[in-house]
Amino acid sequence: MNPSVQAPAVAEPQAAAPVSIFASVMAVVRQRLEVLGAMAVMTGRVFSRAVRPPYDWGALVYHTEFLGVRSMPIALLTSTFAGLVISLQFGFFLSRFGVQYTVGRVVVLTLFRELAPVLTALTVGARIGSGMAAELGAMTVTEQVDAIRALGADPLRKLVVPRVLACLLVMPTLTVLADVIGLGAGALVVNMQYGISFELFFQGALDAVLMTDFVSGVIKGAIFGVIIGLVGCFKGLTVEGGTEGVGRATTQTVAITSVSVCLADFFITKITLYF
Numbered sequence: 001m002n003p004s005v006q007a008p009a010v011a012e013p014q015a016a017a018p019v020s021i022f023a024s025v026m027a028v029v030r031q032r033l034e035v036l037g038a039m040a041v042m043t044g045r046v047f048s049r050a051v052r053p054p055y056d057w058g059a060l061v062y063h064t065e066f067l068g069v070r071s072m073p074i075a076l077l078t079s080t081f082a083g084l085v086i087s088l089q090f091g092f093f094l095s096r097f098g099v100q101y102t103v104g105r106v107v108v109l110t111l112f113r114e115l116a117p118v119l120t121a122l123t124v125g126a127r128i129g130s131g132m133a134a135e136l137g138a139m140t141v142t143e144q145v146d147a148i149r150a151l152g153a154d155p156l157r158k159l160v161v162p163r164v165l166a167c168l169l170v171m172p173t174l175t176v177l178a179d180v181i182g183l184g185a186g187a188l189v190v191n192m193q194y195g196i197s198f199e200l201f202f203q204g205a206l207d208a209v210l211m212t213d214f215v216s217g218v219i220k221g222a223i224f225g226v227i228i229g230l231v232g233c234f235k236g237l238t239v240e241g242g243t244e245g246v247g248r249a250t251t252q253t254v255a256i257t258s259v260s261v262c263l264a265d266f267f268i269t270k271i272t273l274y275f
Contacts, residue, residue, distance in 0.1 A: 039234050042156070046164055046230070049157045059162035067131075067163075068170035071124045075174045076181055078123045082115050083107070083182030084189045091190045100194050104201040105208035107186045112209060113269070116178040117171075117217045121224035121261045124174055126254045129232035132163055133253040136236025137246035145237065155237070164229035171225030172218045179217065216272040223268060227260050 087107050094100045136159060139145050148155050187201040235249040235256070 038238070039230065042160075042234055042237075043230055045156055046160050046233075049154065050161050050165060056158070056162055059158075060165055063162045063166035064169055067128050067166050068173060071127060071170070071174065072177070074127065075120050075124050075178055078119050079116060079178035079182040080185045082119055082178075083111065083185035086110055086115065087186030087189045088193060091194050091196075095194065100190075101196055101200055102204055103190050103194075103196065104187070104204035108183060108205035108209045109213060111182045111186070112179055112213045112217045114217075114265070116182055117175045117220035117224060118261065118265055120174050120178045120221065121171065121228065122258055124171070125224060125228040125257050125261060128167060128170075129228045129253045129257045130250045132229070132232030133236040133239075133249045134246060136233055137239035137249045140237055140239045141242050141246060160229075160233040160237070163233055164226060167225035167229035168222055169225075171228070172221040175217055175221030179214070212272070216268075219272065220265060220268050223264055224261050227264060228257050231257050231260065 087103060090106045090110075091100050091103045094103055094106070136145075139159070145155050145159070148158060183202075183205065187198050190196045190201060191198060232253050235253045239245045239249045241248070
């Protein structure tokens with residue numbers, strides 16, 4: 001055999017692996033950015049239609065009742081146990097230093113600023129968002145949304161705007177209700193567990209809380225409501241894959257709204273902490 005003749009080089013499959021992984025990652029990133037862009041465009045269109053007449057007051061009242069009144073039991077249950085748990089915990093730790101009588105101050109700030117709006121958004125928002133995604137997703141796969149377009153109506157004005165505005169009204173209201181119920185439950189448990197009177201508890205709470213503490217929680221509730229409404233409607237209107245796609249959209253809505261609420265809570269807290 002002639003030693004000068006060399007065997008042909010064999011390409012190593014490992015060399016193309018990093019390029020393939022990078023291309024896959026970039027494709028996923030591009031897809032996510034396209035989704036964010038589409039949602040941003042829908043958000044702008046929804047708000048532009050919300051401020052221009054005609055206004056569908058009947059649909060707004062219906063969705064407010066459907067989303068808000070029917071969500072009250074879970075909101076009340078969540079706020080009750082939140083008030084019980086944090087009061088019990090703070091009362092236990094403050095009793096180590098002999099200042100358990102100040103538990104009302106800690107509880108009211110924790111509830112008003114964080115726990116009431118966030119827990120309400122996570123629990124009620126999961127129900128509201130998934131319900132809207134399932135309802136609009138079913139309309140999308142059965143071509144009812146296309147029928148609305150064919151009749152010359154605007155699906156965003158007919159389907160999305162009333163739901164988003166209803167969420168904007170419902171979530172702050174449920175947040176205020178959660179503040180009241182959680183504070184009452186906290187006063188009850190510390191009275192029974194540590195013998196702190198209701199008068200001392202609420203007096204300490206009133207001495208510590210400011211109007212900005214209350215308003216910041218209400219603002220969070222309103223912003224969380226808009227996020228929940230937009231995500232639920234967007235996932236419902238962009239369903240693909242039939243009934244299986246509706247199920248995926250519903251579960252994705254719960255996950256996306258939960259993460260979005262936590263992220264928004266951080267940035268809103270960062271902004272409103274010094275007001």
